[in-house]
Amino acid sequence: MLDELIGKDIAITPITGWSSTGVAFAVARLDQIHPALSGNKLFKLWYYLEQYRLGSYKGILTFGGAYSNHLLATAYAARALGIPCVGIVRGETPRVPGPTLEDCARWGMELRYVSREEYRGMTAGAAAHGAPAGPGGYLVIPEGGSGETGIRGAALILPKIEDIATFTHIVCAVGTGTTLQGLDRGLLPGQYALGIPVIGVPPAEQGPYLDSLGCSPQTTVHFGYAFGGYGRRTEELIGFMRSFYAMEGVPTDFVYTAKAAFALRDLATQGYFGTGSRVLLLHTGGLQGNRSLPAGLFEY
Numbered sequence: 001m002l003d004e005l006i007g008k009d010i011a012i013t014p015i016t017g018w019s020s021t022g023v024a025f026a027v028a029r030l031d032q033i034h035p036a037l038s039g040n041k042l043f044k045l046w047y048y049l050e051q052y053r054l055g056s057y058k059g060i061l062t063f064g065g066a067y068s069n070h071l072l073a074t075a076y077a078a079r080a081l082g083i084p085c086v087g088i089v090r091g092e093t094p095r096v097p098g099p100t101l102e103d104c105a106r107w108g109m110e111l112r113y114v115s116r117e118e119y120r121g122m123t124a125g126a127a128a129h130g131a132p133a134g135p136g137g138y139l140v141i142p143e144g145g146s147g148e149t150g151i152r153g154a155a156l157i158l159p160k161i162e163d164i165a166t167f168t169h170i171v172c173a174v175g176t177g178t179t180l181q182g183l184d185r186g187l188l189p190g191q192y193a194l195g196i197p198v199i200g201v202p203p204a205e206q207g208p209y210l211d212s213l214g215c216s217p218q219t220t221v222h223f224g225y226a227f228g229g230y231g232r233r234t235e236e237l238i239g240f241m242r243s244f245y246a247m248e249g250v251p252t253d254f255v256y257t258a259k260a261a262f263a264l265r266d267l268a269t270q271g272y273f274g275t276g277s278r279v280l281l282l283h284t285g286g287l288q289g290n291r292s293l294p295a296g297l298f299e300y
């Protein structure tokens with residue numbers, strides 16, 4: 001079943017409304033793979049799931065917030081494969097779990113709530129020590145499916161896109177950076193990747209942040225599009241999402257893909273892309289995260 005999903009063709013939607021002479025824009029619709037296993041998440045999980053299959057673990061353990069696309073994708077994949085799984089959730093037990101955690105629980109994920117402090121310690125530990133757990137223990141997947149195993153999975157994305165060689169620039173939202181790191185590995189000569197961080201990175205930390213990604217010179221990161229930080233939004237961003245959907249028919253989520261699309265339009269308006277450029281925005285999914293917003297904001 002997961003093989004079928006990862007084998008699906010990825011549709012390309014042209015963006016027609018950003019009339020920048022001599023530049024073509026399009027969106028790769030990874031959001032259409034599946035509502036729960038959407039976007040980049042199945043790819044990042046791919047080799048972790050293989051590792052699980054090849055090892056002798058008692059289950060999978062991973063991390064996320066209350067609206068985490070990664071937790072949802074993991075819960076769904078684990079259920080499809082019959083793998084026991086544990087989700088460590090950032091923040092105290094809510095009085096009423098939101099729809100994302102409700103789905104996770106319904107699909108059999110055991111949820112363990114930890115304080116933000118404890119969460120920070122645990123995720124840092126998982127990132128530092130990587131995936132291996134003792135035989136018979138849980139396979140620990142770092143937050144967001146990051147780490148080398150996740151990067152290798154993300155590198156599967158570009159080769160799946162038909163005519164990928166005709167694009168000069170590939171743009172994506174950056175959370176952990178795993179997807180961008182994966183893209184970076186598969187760039188052809190003369191092809192560039194642009195990452196848009198959705199977390200605020202203060203100027204003094206931008207250098208170390210870039211270094212930590214360890215990407216090639218073909219990959220750049222464009223700061224200033226976090227709209228106040230991770231999970232934050234402004235009226236301007238919501239307005240952009242509404243008009244982008246009205247004009248192009250492409251739904252976005254406010255945490256990741258809306259910020260990447262906004263940044264791309266902004267860069268286009270500034271004349272960042274030279275004549276003849278063909279620019280592909282990766283729609284990395286995550287639409288379910290909009291369930292944390294008041295109902296009725298969007299027509300999708």
Ligand SMILES: *Cc1c(COP(=O)(O)O)cnc(C)c1O
Nearest residue numbers: 175176177178179256284285286
């Ligand atoms: C998780 C996620 C990202 C971030 O991917 P990273 O590999 O962590 O940088 C981007 N977009 C969406 C929709 C996501 O759910």
